[in-house]
Amino acid sequence: MTTALETRSATKIYQSDGSSVKAVNDVSIQIQAGKFVALVGPSGSGKTTLLAMLAGLLAPSMGSIMIDGQELGKMSEAELTQFRRQKVGFTFQANNLTPYLTVRENVELMLRLNNTLDKASRARATELLERLGLADRLNHLPRQLSGGQQQRVAIARALVHSPSVVLADEPTANLDTGRAYQVVETFANLIHEQNRAGIMVTHDLRLCQYTDRVIQMLDGQVRRIIDDPQEIYALANSGSLESAPVPPAIKAPTAKVGLNGGQLAPLPAF
């Protein structure tokens, strides 16, 4: 399995009024292609700063970040912009979509930016949107969509240009619980199917059940990395970052399961 993303002692120090604050402190992680990772932790723990560094939006003060073997710190601003355009997919908490572009146009925007818009890529974008349950919304503007639909469009846009890494910053922050599960489950399935490396910053631990790994951050440092599916499941069920013991009665699922313990459908019907 190839390593899509790697950080080596990544550190971000903010200087303010003579004092310095380490927002991210000596973080070294590796994420393989095809893995969906949750980045969790309390507010101020450095999750979003780390995400910004992984995206090449913020240069680390120390250490390095590599995506597909390319070190971001060695790139110029213009190269970083091009790198993000080609190798990174994004979904944000809010203001995800371009308001004057339709659903189809928002997704195709990434293809246009990369000069790869052609018949085949357009068909792929449409197929992706159809899979995300947006077949009847292709020509709608973002303001005509619900919050969940907007997030699904953002997911399609994040994946359509086949990036190496997909980054999601609190993708469910503005959604109700039911919508949140649907969106993240869809996201996870597509990450796995398309063999991308996905990283999701979230406060909602219940959503971790759809991930392959949970990275818990505290005070800018990685406090714990959970890879064991049973442990992740327990964490998601407990909804607490304090170590939740795995109940002996619960068998670790072979596939991702919903909160009610039932088998999840490959894709929800929206």
Next chain:
Amino acid sequence: MAIYLAVKELWRNRGRFFLISLVIALITTLVLFVAALAQGLGAGNTEYLDKLNADLVVYQKNVDLSAPNSRIDRAKLNDIRRVAGVKAVGPIGFSGASIVLEKADKPLDVSLIGVEPGQPGEPPVLAGRGLKNTRGKEAIVDHNTALRSGLKTGDKFTIKSIQGTKEEFYTLTVVGVTDGRQYSIRPSIIVPFLTWDEIKPQPALDDRQVNSASADLASNVVAVQLENPGDWKAMARRLENQVSDVEAVDRKTASQATPGYSAQQSTLDTQRNFALLIGVLVIGGFFQIQTLQKVAQIGMLKAIGTSNVTIAAASVMQIAAVTVLGVAIGSLGTLALSLSLPPSIPVVFTPNSALVAITSLLLIGPIGGLVSIRHSLRVEPLIALGLA
């Protein structure tokens, strides 16, 4: 890519952009009208001098090139004629009078201009013939007089003039019609010099006795044609040196020295510049507010890999499109409006003044939008993650 983003945003928000185009259209109309008014009033003041068939205009010295205050008598006229290099001279007298119109409620005020038949000062006619007799009861009317009075070649008309304290009436015959030759914001009639001297308004008898010098046959200025027009500067100096108490200037200087001309033009220029400034502020304000509203969206676009060049180019294209549309609507509206204006309103649209005004208006968009473009370039992509 920039074109794509610019066009999509323009089209999907066409109502909002059209509204700002309409504001620009109104500013365009205002600027074009002020420019046309400046041109019209300027022409109304100096059209006769602008088109004068002379290379130099000679004034009495020390009158600040004020034609009404200038007096050049016959002796000086002859002195000017005798200066080497002078081809022809023509005395010109300016005064005011009224044409009594049978069909109108009130008389038409005109500039009464006296010229020597066949000499510099007499305009070429478009219809009819030129003046023949220096004492003839005949007149050439300019295009504006013909338009406003309905006079045509062969018509007789009555001039009212104040002689002392009494109104006197003189009957003249239109022998020719010339193009626009307004002077002192009035349409003009051009009459033989001695006829002008007879019918021009005269001061009361007592004043005439006191100022006997001014009662002599004298013109206000003298139009001079040169054998070598390109040498006008040297000739002006020569005239001033060889003829006492005169000042010679070219036509342009004479025009600009017309009483009230500079003050009027600077007032109108100020109005036009303020209108342009308002345009810059309106467009600048609109696009700046729009940029502020779009900060998060711009940040998102940058985060997903849109370059600064693309974002700036899209903004420039939108500003250009909105400005061009506004200027086009405003120009067409002004043209339509100008066609419906009565001839008494002194607005004159000339290609040059319209071109200058339109170019200025097309520049105000990009100038007004500079701040917003700069602002959008400074938006950090980090804002998409709420970190900027």
